[in-house]
Amino acid sequence: MSKSDKPEVVKRDDEEKKEDDEKGGGFLDTVKGFIQDIGEKIEETIGFGKPTADVAAIHIPSINLEKADLVVDILIKNPNPVPIPLIDINYLVESDGRKLVSGLIPDSGTIHAHGEETVKIPVTLIYDDIKNTYADIKPGSVIPYKVKVELIVDVPVIGRITIPLEKTGEIPIPYKPDIDLEKIQFESFSFEETVAILHLKLDNKNDFDLGLNALDYEVWLGEVRIGGADLAKSAKIEKSGISSIDLPITFRPKDFGSALWDMIRGKGTGYTMKGHIDVDTPFGAMKLPISKEGGTTRLKKNKEDGGDDDDDE
Numbered sequence: 001m002s003k004s005d006k007p008e009v010v011k012r013d014d015e016e017k018k019e020d021d022e023k024g025g026g027f028l029d030t031v032k033g034f035i036q037d038i039g040e041k042i043e044e045t046i047g048f049g050k051p052t053a054d055v056a057a058i059h060i061p062s063i064n065l066e067k068a069d070l071v072v073d074i075l076i077k078n079p080n081p082v083p084i085p086l087i088d089i090n091y092l093v094e095s096d097g098r099k100l101v102s103g104l105i106p107d108s109g110t111i112h113a114h115g116e117e118t119v120k121i122p123v124t125l126i127y128d129d130i131k132n133t134y135a136d137i138k139p140g141s142v143i144p145y146k147v148k149v150e151l152i153v154d155v156p157v158i159g160r161i162t163i164p165l166e167k168t169g170e171i172p173i174p175y176k177p178d179i180d181l182e183k184i185q186f187e188s189f190s191f192e193e194t195v196a197i198l199h200l201k202l203d204n205k206n207d208f209d210l211g212l213n214a215l216d217y218e219v220w221l222g223e224v225r226i227g228g229a230d231l232a233k234s235a236k237i238e239k240s241g242i243s244s245i246d247l248p249i250t251f252r253p254k255d256f257g258s259a260l261w262d263m264i265r266g267k268g269t270g271y272t273m274k275g276h277i278d279v280d281t282p283f284g285a286m287k288l289p290i291s292k293e294g295g296t297t298r299l300k301k302n303k304e305d306g307g308d309d310d311d312d313e
Contacts, residue, residue: 048157049079051111055167056118058147060284065127065174068283072121072147074165078111082156085110090150091121095143098134100125111153121149127173140175140206144168172283177210177237178203179290181219181271182244183298191254198247202237202277202290210237210279210288212245217275217290219249227251228275237279271297 053076062069072091078084089105101123111117131137151163180201187195198219204210212235218228227249237243274291 048081048155050155050158050161051076051078051080051084051153051163053077053151053163053165055147055149055165058167058169060171063172063174063281063284063286065176065288067127068125068171070123070125070147070171072123072149072167074119074121074149074151075116076111076119076151076153076163077116078113080113080155082113083110084156085154086119086151087154087160088150088152089119089121090152091123092148093123093125093145094148095137095145100130100145123147125171130173137173139173142170142172142207145171170283172206172208172281174281174286174288175205176288177205177277177290179273179292181273181292181295181297192252193250194253195248195250198249200245200247200273201242202245203242204237204239206239206281208239208282210277210281210286211235212237212243212277212279214278215247215275215290217247217273220272221269222271224256226256269297271295 053074056073056075059071059073060068061071070093074089076086086108087106089108090102091105092102093100103123105121108119109117127139131139137143145168147167147169149165151165152160153163154160180203182199182201185197185199187197202212212233214230214232216228216230219226229247229249231247233245233247235243235245272293272295275289277288277290279286279288
């Protein structure tokens with residue numbers, strides 16, 4: 001091969017190579033942008049979007065001295081043309097930054113296409129756990145709480161997202177009222193039938209009012225049960241206040257023998273009283289126990305029955 005037949009090697013300078021690389025990079029960027037535009041067009045055309053949610057309400061369906069059951073209603077709206085799965089629900093209830101209870105609810109259902117669902121999260125607060133963990137939380141107090149919820153959903157095209165929610169409120173730590181049977185006032189007095197009025201004092205130890213609706217009770221004088229009743233009774237017992245309630249009772253002393261008769265003729269006697277009160281509170285209805293053992297009360301008759309009506313006797 002002659003010298004003139006050899007292929008000519010052309011050297012490219014750095015600027016030409018840089019120009020080609022920029023052309024190639026520009027092409028790739030153009031392809032990426034095109035794909036992204038197509039995805040956005042598809043998303044826009046089909047109508048995919050992020051769901052929204054809100055804490056609609058918090059209910060307290062049950063509350064007593066041991067625990068409070070809460071239900072957190074979460075309203076979720078799905079704007080998408082297909083159902084979306086609610087993968088997990090994380091929840092936390094805290095008071096002043098301190099955890100009261102937390103939990104995870106997996107596989108929580110599906111939100112219908114172009115629809116909305118109310119998801120209910122049941123939460124139980126055990127008062128002994130709270131009081132044992134935080135010594136400054138006392139029975140009878142009202143404490144603030146904050147519910148934190150994280151909804152984890154999987155949306156087509158968009159992917160998995162987390163929706164955080166919060167709601168605040170107050171919850172009581174109920175305490176049973178103290179009772180004192182101040183005196184027993186006899187209206188009529190005989191072996192066959194004795195009608196009496198129990199003068200009862202209720203001491204509300206809670207930082208919230210109690211609206212009394214009904215009560216049931218049993219009374220013992222000494223070791224002898226003299227009777228009881230279920231009554232509809234209306235009264236307001238203000239927070240940290242004392243209310244007096246009169247309760248009727250009828251019994252037959254002759255059915256209990258001479259021991260009870262001798263006791264009734266005395267100036268005072270030991271008593272035991274047990275029962276429950278049904279009350280309304282700002283947090284819902286409650287049934288609270290009442291009890292007093294080893295108390296002392298006065299037994300009195302009306303003047304017309306030979307007694308003295310003076311309370312100072």
